[in-house]
Amino acid sequence: MTTTDLLVVRGLVAGYGAAPVLRAIDLTVPAGTIAAVVGANGAGKTTLLRALSGMIRPAAGQVLLAGEDLRGTPVEQLVRRGMAHVPEGRGVISELTVDENLRLGGLWRRDRADAGRALDEVYQLFEPLARRRRHLGHQLSGGERQMLALGRALVGRPRLLLLDEPSLGLAPRVVARTMALLRQLRDRTGLTVLLVEQNVRSALAVADQGVVMSLGRVVIAAPAAQLRDDVDLRHAYLGF
Numbered sequence: 001m002t003t004t005d006l007l008v009v010r011g012l013v014a015g016y017g018a019a020p021v022l023r024a025i026d027l028t029v030p031a032g033t034i035a036a037v038v039g040a041n042g043a044g045k046t047t048l049l050r051a052l053s054g055m056i057r058p059a060a061g062q063v064l065l066a067g068e069d070l071r072g073t074p075v076e077q078l079v080r081r082g083m084a085h086v087p088e089g090r091g092v093i094s095e096l097t098v099d100e101n102l103r104l105g106g107l108w109r110r111d112r113a114d115a116g117r118a119l120d121e122v123y124q125l126f127e128p129l130a131r132r133r134r135h136l137g138h139q140l141s142g143g144e145r146q147m148l149a150l151g152r153a154l155v156g157r158p159r160l161l162l163l164d165e166p167s168l169g170l171a172p173r174v175v176a177r178t179m180a181l182l183r184q185l186r187d188r189t190g191l192t193v194l195l196v197e198q199n200v201r202s203a204l205a206v207a208d209q210g211v212v213m214s215l216g217r218v219v220i221a222a223p224a225a226q227l228r229d230d231v232d233l234r235h236a237y238l239g240f
């Protein structure tokens with residue numbers, strides 16, 4: 001595992017109108033690690049992912065991906081540089097088949113042969129998707145749709161995966177499987193993950209770093225183990 005910082009965020013300010021939601025976010029995520037972003041409803045977690053993936057334009061601050069400043073970079077270029085965003089609600093296209101949805105994730109890649117290999121790898125990783133290649137998006141269960149959204153992102157071979165609430169609406173067993181998969185991807189491929197989760201326990205169990213947000217700021221960024229084990233910290237910042 002490399003110790004290079006893949007994502008560095010400095011003084012990021014962003015929002016939807018005149019009043020900013022993110023108020024000077026600072027964040028560092030080393031390559032090959034999982035950072036879990038947790039915090040109360042409305043803290044700005046989803047907004048942070050949107051600002052990083054170019055869905056909303058930051059008003060101020062700096063985002064570096066592997067040392068490269070991303071300011072002004074079009075969304076399509078962000079994808080080419082290795083950023084993949086799986087939004088809350090997942091964005092699976094209901095009218096397309098599993099296979100078509102997955103192929104969308106690799107359409108932009110010039111290396112067609114490797115895009116094909118990445119697709120095969122995703123089918124190996126998600127066996128239920130391989131069995132349902134011809135099924136339409138709307139015929140899938142919630143857990144399968146989550147797999148599909150994640151799989152589609154992975155077909156692009158991202159370096160940084162921005163994952164918003166993957167556990168939303170899923171059975172505990174499926175949540176556990178998703179978290180185990182993230183750990184496996186980190187360990188086997190060196191994938192770096194910024195994981196936004198309401199399910200704090202599950203997220204901290206899999207993460208290397210815990211990032212607690214409140215009112216548009218990062219109030220603590222610490223090793224996940226420290227947040228898990230320190231009762232005072234948990235009471236103060238996470239309420240359990």
Ligand SMILES: Nc1ncnc2c1ncn2[C@@H]1O[C@H](COP(=O)(O)OP(=O)(O)OP(=O)(O)O)[C@@H](O)[C@H]1O
Nearest residue numbers: 016017021039040041042043044045046047048198
């Ligand atoms: N599209 C939007 N337009 C205007 N304001 C928005 C929009 N999306 C979110 N907000 C506001 O931004 C603030 C932060 O929301 P955000 O969704 O980032 O929080 P969150 O920490 O992800 O919370 P949750 O866990 O509830 O999704 C909230 O006050 C919310 O009302």
